[in-house]
Amino acid sequence: MGRAPCCSKVGLHRGPWTPREDTLLSKYIEAHGEGHWKYLPKKAGLLRCGKSCRLRWMNYLRPNIKRGNITPDEDDLIMRLHSLLGNRWSLIAGRLPGRTDNEIKNYWNTHLSRKLQDKKKLSLPPQPPKKKKRNDKKKKKNTTITSRTRQTQVIMEEKHTIHAPKAIRITCNPNITSSIFDTRSVYSCASHAGFDIISTEEAVNNIIPWSEDVGVGYFAGDDDDEHHYLVNSSSETSLLVPTNCTTQDNAQVLERLYQEYLQLLKTEEEENKQQQQQ
DNA sequence: AATGACCGCAACCGCTTCTTC
DNA sequence: AGAAGAAGCGGTTGCGGTCAT
Structure with missing residues (x-):
């Protein structure tokens, strides 16, 4: 028997948040504070699960979130922190005021990991050319190795070589x-x-x-x-x-x-x- | 202009950790 | 002590935009 889902998925909105939903969530949290995510959507009049609300708030709606490009200083800091902490994104984000763990994770996966890959490429056996299919929307999890999962594997390999002890x-x-x-x-x-x-x-x-x-x-x-x-x-x-x-x-x-x-x-x-x- | 490949990011999923009872 | 629920975290995916052909 698997773990029960955090919330019933029936009748809930998914996908991108609308401005109206953002407003409802922001106003509710401004009035009542964070927490009790499970009950928040109902009280705020949102057809979302609590997890989704929490994520939206933490990553986009929270005050003092810094949007925009990562600066070279931040880039350097992320590199150094990652070499020290590994994929502990929330800890890394804690050292970058205004940045979220999700943002840093994405930045790492799309920018910084590539730098390391480029360094490694010289010593790795050549990979077959990438051929990515579009519209494979109902892909089954963990059954095929996509370019993305390959990317993740490389990152994981990097992680293990760099960070011996876990923090x-x-x-x-x-x-x-x-x-x-x-x-x-x-x-x-x-x-x-x-x-x-x-x-x-x-x-x-x-x-x-x-x-x-x-x-x-x-x-x-x-x-x-x-x-x-x-x-x-x-x-x-x-x-x-x-x-x-x-x-x-x-x-x-x-x-x-x-x-x-x-x-x-x-x-x-x-x-x-x-x-x-x- | 049409098409496919690639990129970036928001959002989801499932597992782990924490808290409460 | 341990069960159950809530919250947090990191891996992964979906999809719109952009680029190359």
């Missing part, structure tokens, strides 16, 4: 503002966990351009590299470089420490609330 994500609260979770605290717990620490400046220059955004940390690095990097982009904390690490162990230790800090933070906030009420 390990460490969740932490992006809304942390308390001083309790400041740089000193993180550095302090990091030293306990056996990390070496480098300055933000050094991190920025060596790893990835700094930006204020997502509240996640992750390990990344290359097997050939003597360092593994822990990036925590929330609050003031910057980047810690563990040496001689078993990445997994350090991740667990730090995650536990984060949880302890979060718990402490929660307690502190509750105490503050109680004091205010009194």
Whole structure:
């Protein structure tokens, strides 16, 4: 038995969004906020599934989305982040303000991957000339290797050769503002966990351009590299470089420490609330 | 001008991860 | 602990536009 679909497909609109649908969705979210995607379409008067609404909002209607061509700087950053993180588009997008994961994924697949392919072509055996049939609309999935799937295969091959270890994500609260979770605290717990620490400046220059955004940390690095990097982009904390690490162990230790800090933070906030009420 | 190949991007699908109970 | 539902993510496809012949 397969998993039940996220929503009933009967009677739902599919395909491109109309201006009217966009307006309905935007107005509803402006009034009620994001979330509860499953129930949103009905409440907003849309004949779309929740997933479709979420995608439309996240990729096109959300405020502050940057449209237009990817700049050379962004191009360079995507290349570098991809070499570090692989196909983790949402993480990469988190480093490019105003850009969406879908946009970056498309950009990679249509522009940047080709650069790598061109480099590789010299060493690959020659491929037969492309012959693409049009109007093969009811193609069965995974039964034939199209030029697109071949393209994807090449990308996957690239991915595996470039990114040896998979990044390990460490969740932490992006809304942390308390001083309790400041740089000193993180550095302090990091030293306990056996990390070496480098300055933000050094991190920025060596790893990835700094930006204020997502509240996640992750390990990344290359097997050939003597360092593994822990990036925590929330609050003031910057980047810690563990040496001689078993990445997994350090991740667990730090995650536990984060949880302890979060718990402490929660307690502190509750105490503050109680004091205010009194 | 007609046709087919290719390109780019919006959208969909299915799987994974997270959250809640 | 684990089941179920919601949300997120990445791979893939459909289709309109453009280019080449």
